[in-house]
Amino acid sequence: MSNSTMEDIAQRLSSLDSLYFPRKQQQKAVDPSQRKSILFDLLINDAPVFLERYGTHLTQQELQQFETLKDDYEVNWHLNHLRSYLSPTSEEVRSRSVTVKNRRRAYLNKLVLEGSYFSEEAMREREPYLHHEFVGKFQDPSVRGTVRPGEMWSETLMRWSEEAILVEKIRGEQQRLGVDEKDWVGSAPRVEMKEEEEEEEEEEEGENKREELHSELEVEDGVYTEDQGCLGITRIRCVCTIHEGKWILRFDEERDDMWRNITASDYGREE
Numbered sequence: 001m002s003n004s005t006m007e008d009i010a011q012r013l014s015s016l017d018s019l020y021f022p023r024k025q026q027q028k029a030v031d032p033s034q035r036k037s038i039l040f041d042l043l044i045n046d047a048p049v050f051l052e053r054y055g056t057h058l059t060q061q062e063l064q065q066f067e068t069l070k071d072d073y074e075v076n077w078h079l080n081h082l083r084s085y086l087s088p089t090s091e092e093v094r095s096r097s098v099t100v101k102n103r104r105r106a107y108l109n110k111l112v113l114e115g116s117y118f119s120e121e122a123m124r125e126r127e128p129y130l131h132h133e134f135v136g137k138f139q140d141p142s143v144r145g146t147v148r149p150g151e152m153w154s155e156t157l158m159r160w161s162e163e164a165i166l167v168e169k170i171r172g173e174q175q176r177l178g179v180d181e182k183d184w185v186g187s188a189p190r191v192e193m194k195e196e197e198e199e200e201e202e203e204e205e206g207e208n209k210r211e212e213l214h215s216e217l218e219v220e221d222g223v224y225t226e227d228q229g230c231l232g233i234t235r236i237r238c239v240c241t242i243h244e245g246k247w248i249l250r251f252d253e254e255r256d257d258m259w260r261n262i263t264a265s266d267y268g269r270e271e
Contacts, residue, residue, distance in 0.1 A: 005065050010039035013054055048074035055082045128166045129173035132185055
């Protein structure tokens with residue numbers, strides 16, 4: 001290969017911005033002239049390494065220039081590999097597709113055998129919102145907050161911390177997608193708790209008002225008077241006590257009445 005051809009190849013490649021250079025040469029390869037010098041020196045001194053690094057950036061005409069060096073085993077191997085890469089035959093395309101599929105299948109089998117990648121916890125970590133939509137929202141959320149048998153306290157705290165991070169991720173995705181707030185993860189228990197607290201506060205407030213009202217009213221003959229702003233409702237306990245005393249008295253006095261005889265026979269009252 002002539003020097004002018006090598007200079008032309010180095011000149012064209014030096015104008016590419018995404019060209020790779022080793023770390024120790026990156027500071028020197030700042031402008032195109034410096035990159036051209038580095039590429040030209042490498043092409044002269046080590047053509048196989050040049051083809052390995054920059055062969056995919058060469059054109060078919062530029063690769064043709066390396067035919068003069070194909071007696072070198074490494075150069076010949078790189079030339080054949082680059083030709084199959086740049087213009088593969090139908091058989092090479094099929095073979096490459098089979099190779100890719102076999103590698104994916106082998107890696108899939110490896111993940112299955114290890115047993116952790118496809119576990120529910122691992123899938124939930126990778127896609128929290130997707131897991132919540134199809135699985136998580138049908139599960140009891142309190143189970144994740146319980147202490148597991150044989151688990152150290154530090155492990156429990158770490159698990160709770162990670163759970164809080166996942167919940168925040170799910171909620172952030174729900175907010176982004178415009179999900180109704182009542183359907184947010186972790187929102188239902190808080191809403192129910194808030195409603196219960198409000199009901200308890202209302203009941204307590206009502207009880208306090210009744211007690212204040214009772215303390216201000218005057219009671220006459222077991223009845224709250226209307227003069228005090230009340231409805232005139234009878235005090236049930238007082239009335240029941242009065243009626244109980246009345247019927248006890250009548251039970252002893254009205255010995256010949258039918259109601260008294262029936263009551264005595266039902267409850268075994270002796271004369």
